[in-house]
Amino acid sequence: MIRIKKLSKKKRPNSFLILFLIVIGATWFLANSNEILNPPIEVSISEFQEDVRSGDVYEDQITVYENRIQYAVSENERRYAYKENTALVSDILDKEALEGLNVLVSPPNDFWRIVLEMAVPLIFGIFLLMFFLSRIQGANNKAISFGNSKARVHDKTKDKTTFKDVAGALEAKEELEEVVDFLKSPKKYQKMGAKIPKGVLLVGPPGTGKTLLARAVAGEANVPFFSISGSEFVEMFVGVGASRVRDLFKKAKRNAPCIVFVDEIDAVGRKRGAGLGGGHDEREQTLNQILTEMDGFEQGSNVIVMAATNRPDVLDPALLRPGRFDRQVTVDKPGIDDREAILKVHADNKPLAKSVDLRTVAKQTPGMTGADLENIMNEAAIYSAKRDRKSITQKALESSVEKVALGPERKSKVMTEKEKKITAYHEVGHALVGHLLSECDPVHKVSVVSRGMALGVTWSLPQDDLNMYSRTKFEHKLSSLLAGYVAEEVFFGETSTGPSNDLERATSIAKRMVTEFGMSELGPVTFGEKKHEVFLGKDMAHTKNYSEAMAEKIDFLVNEILNKAYLRAKKIVTEYKDLMVEISEDLLKKEDLSRSEFLEYFEKAGVEAPLPN
Ligand code: ADP
Ligand code: MG
Ligand code: ZN
Numbered sequence: 212m213i214r215i216k217k218l219s220k221k222k223r224p225n226s227f228l229i230l231f232l233i234v235i236g237a238t239w240f241l242a243n244s245n246e247i248l249n250p251p252i253e254v255s256i257s258e259f260q261e262d263v264r265s266g267d268v269y270e271d272q273i274t275v276y277e278n279r280i281q282y283a284v285s286e287n288e289r290r291y292a293y294k295e296n297t298a299l300v301s302d303i304l305d306k307e308a309l310e311g312l313n314v315l316v317s318p319p320n321d322f323w324r325i326v327l328e329m330a331v332p333l334i335f336g337i338f339l340l341m342f343f344l345s346r347i348q349g350a351n352n353k354a355i356s357f358g359n360s361k362a363r364v365h366d367k368t369k370d371k372t373t374f375k376d377v378a379g380a381l382e383a384k385e386e387l388e389e390v391v392d393f394l395k396s397p398k399k400y401q402k403m404g405a406k407i408p409k410g411v412l413l414v415g416p417p418g419t420g421k422t423l424l425a426r427a428v429a430g431e432a433n434v435p436f437f438s439i440s441g442s443e444f445v446e447m448f449v450g451v452g453a454s455r456v457r458d459l460f461k462k463a464k465r466n467a468p469c470i471v472f473v474d475e476i477d478a479v480g481r482k483r484g485a486g487l488g489g490g491h492d493e494r495e496q497t498l499n500q501i502l503t504e505m506d507g508f509e510q511g512s513n514v515i516v517m518a519a520t521n522r523p524d525v526l527d528p529a530l531l532r533p534g535r536f537d538r539q540v541t542v543d544k545p546g547i548d549d550r551e552a553i554l555k556v557h558a559d560n561k562p563l564a565k566s567v568d569l570r571t572v573a574k575q576t577p578g579m580t581g582a583d584l585e586n587i588m589n590e591a592a593i594y595s596a597k598r599d600r601k602s603i604t605q606k607a608l609e610s611s612v613e614k615v616a617l618g619p620e621r622k623s624k625v626m627t628e629k630e631k632k633i634t635a636y637h638e639v640g641h642a643l644v645g646h647l648l649s650e651c652d653p654v655h656k657v658s659v660v661s662r663g664m665a666l667g668v669t670w671s672l673p674q675d676d677l678n679m680y681s682r683t684k685f686e687h688k689l690s691s692l693l694a695g696y697v698a699e700e701v702f703f704g705e706t707s708t709g710p711s712n713d714l715e716r717a718t719s720i721a722k723r724m725v726t727e728f729g730m731s732e733l734g735p736v737t738f739g740e741k742k743h744e745v746f747l748g749k750d751m752a753h754t755k756n757y758s759e760a761m762a763e764k765i766d767f768l769v770n771e772i773l774n775k776a777y778l779r780a781k782k783i784v785t786e787y788k789d790l791m792v793e794i795s796e797d798l799l800k801k802e803d804l805s806r807s808e809f810l811e812y813f814e815k816a817g818v819e820a821p822l823p824n
Contacts, residue, residue, distance in 0.1 A: 229342060236335040251281065251289035256303060259292040263308045274315045275300060371430040377423055378556045378581075379549025386540045387411070387428050390515060394432035394468050397513050409505055410535050412476075412526075413519040415542030418582030421519035424542065425472045428517065435469040437462065441478030452479065452497030460504040460514070468513035473501070476518040480526045498527060505535050544580055546676050547573050553581050557588040562602040571605070575612050575655070577673050587611050613656070617670060618663035626666065632799060633699055634659050634667040637709055639795040640698025641669040642809060644783050645691035649821035650684040657804045666709065682730045685720060689776035690783075692717045697780045698791065721772040722765075731768045738765060783822070790816050 240247070254262075262268055262284060269283035278296050280303075283289040294303055300314055374384050393400055393407045400407055413421040422438075429436035439459060463471045473479075479497045505516060518536060520526060530536050545553055550573035558569065576584060590611035595603045614620075626634070638657050645651040652671040659667040696710040724730040726738040738757045755762070784791060794812050798804055813820060 228338075232335060232338045235331065239331045239335070249287045249289065251291050254290045254292050256292050256294060259290070260303065260308075262290070263304055263312065266311075268312065270313075271311055272313045272315070273300075274317055276317045371433075372423065372426040373430045374427050376556065377420055377427050378552035379545045380420060380424065380542060383413075383424060383540050383542050386538070387424060390428055390517075390538075391431045394428075394434050394470070394513065394515060397468065407513070408515065408538050409508060410516045410518065410530075411538045411540060412523070412531070412536040413517065413540050413542055414523045415519075415521060416544055416580060417521050418580035419542045419544055420581045421542050422472075422474055423581070424540075425470065425474075425517045425519065429470045429472075432468070432470075435466045436472060437466075437469060438472040438474060441473060441475040441480070452493055453500035456497060456500040456504060460507075463514045464508075464512060468515075471514060471516045473516065473518040475520065476530070477520040477522045477525055480518075480520070480530050498530070502529060502535065544578060544676075545584075547577075550576055550579065550584060553584045554588060557585045558603075561588065561592050564602040564604045567603065567605050567608065572608050572612060575609070575672060576616070577676050579615070583615055587615050590614055613670075617668050618665070621661045621663070624661040624666075626661065630666065631659060632795075633703060633707055633709065635795045635799045636698045636702045636791065637695040638667040638669045639791055639798060640694040640696075640780075640784055641691050641713075642671075643787060643791060643794065644694035644697075644780050645669065645671055646809070646813070647783055647787075647818075647820050647822045648687040648690055648779075650681070650687040651691050653806070654809055655806050657798060657809060658802065659798055660802050682724070682728075685724055685730065686772070686776060686779075689717050689720060689773065690780040692720075693773070693777050694780040694784060697777065697784050701781070701784050701788070702791070702795075717773060717776070718769070721769045721776075724772060725765050725768045731772065733764065733768065787818070790818065 259280060259282070262282070267284045269285055273280055273282040275281070278294050278298075279291055280294060280300070281289065281291040294300075301309060304312075374387075377384065390408065390411055397407060413424060415421055425438070426436060437459060439455070443455075459471060463469050479494050479501070481494065481498075508514060516536070523539070531539075551569050554569045554572055572587070576587070579587075587608065588611075591603050591607040594607045594611055600607070638659060642654045642657045646654050652673045654669060655672045656670040657668075658670070662668060692713050693710075695713050696706055699706040699709065725733065729735040729737070738761065739755060757765075790812060793816075794804070794809070797812075801808075
């Protein structure tokens, strides 16, 4: 696993020593436990005489240390008495009593006994004190050393990540294969006069395996891996980030060939001079330091800097210049084959039932990333373990797909009968219109069990991983989005707050159709700058690059698109009113309708889908 490398030179007292001390302490305690738990009681000489006379002395044994007479009356009850210095035991006890007794006269000043009794607890105490002191000091050291990098070093001997652990992502792996080769045999490239790349930037949405890939490169090349996250640089003191970078690179150079990995570099590498408050902030200094260090590498230093980001558009162009992160590797969301492969990787250590078909799971998870898929496998394992199953079944997988895609069910959420009814009609509205329009994604499930913030859900899944949307597809999607609103209106005479999120999404789609995609009468133009702004500041100062008159036109067209979609939905809902009622009432009773259950209603009613346009 990942080992956190200690930065302070001071060694912690090693655990063996601590264990040793504990054992000594415990032994001493056990050996003396009788004495500690049952300390002897002092009695007078006459009481001692009485004990002897009545034959109460345990095992007839008395011990004499100088003027102290020690004996026991039972196994656990010991007593002692003081005699006068000059008196002998024979003076105190009469002959008769003395005869039956064992008298042991212990030599005065039992040196070793005293040493042991005194020294062992003392030494133990001192070591304990030292142990705690060193811990406190350790904490102090940490406070002092925060200018050092917190870089984690991946132990290359243990638990190595390789390309095998990264499913799919073929192109990314192919490109990185080259980097691995550089690291493995730099001489080969140097002889050829080739410049070894200094920086590789991994670009892709969160959870697609960028960090995993970087680690796999180190694993494949069998070199140390120094990783640090951009967000860690954001500290309270200016200058700390820069000094950390310096420290990190110093360490890396000492360990070359190796990989320095800056995760989430956008946290420090954003375009400079775009901030609100002054240019010279912490982030900028850190970024400058990274650039300086990268430029400072001589050829042949064999340190490759890898970085990952999901926002390449916000990165400072200086980072992307040749000689810096001049190689970019794109890591995309996985397609269906890759999803299946990723699921397989994460199913490796899990007992799957024979009936499990990961392809089906891959089909149900378009748009999900590697991290989501890992999460699904894990949720399924938890689900099965909780129910004491021997293996993970398809059902467990499907329920965890739902959990990850839609959020966990909240059966305890209290809804009134009326709310539940409205929710049912609302969801069936989405589902029915979605089903009957040709360009909408197939309905996978309709449910009135609340999840997260939603009271109900209509879950539709695209058949393929799409990269493009047509105008018709947008229009149909808008209709099914508005169908919840329409259903409430048609069946209850008024609408609720339920559709607010639907309306928001619909409006935003319609607006983008007009202003970004040229899908309106205004034709092939875009309006407004793309929202790729760097800091909050620039977002606030968002510039409008069109006139007020044009703004009015845009608003009008957005409205028109929405209205058309609304009317289309209303026409369908009204036309299939009876079917709507039938499905909604059943949904109220069953709470969930699967795709096949949903399709049955249409078959029974003889309704062909999709409707002709
Ligand atoms: P990123 O850095 O891109 O946000 P990570 O590398 O942290 O994503 O990925 C998160 C987790 O998702 C990984 O630990 C891994 O278990 C899983 N994962 C992502 N992509 C893949 C993949 N292609 N193959 C196997 N597992 C993956
Ligand atoms: Mg990451
Ligand atoms: Zn809705």
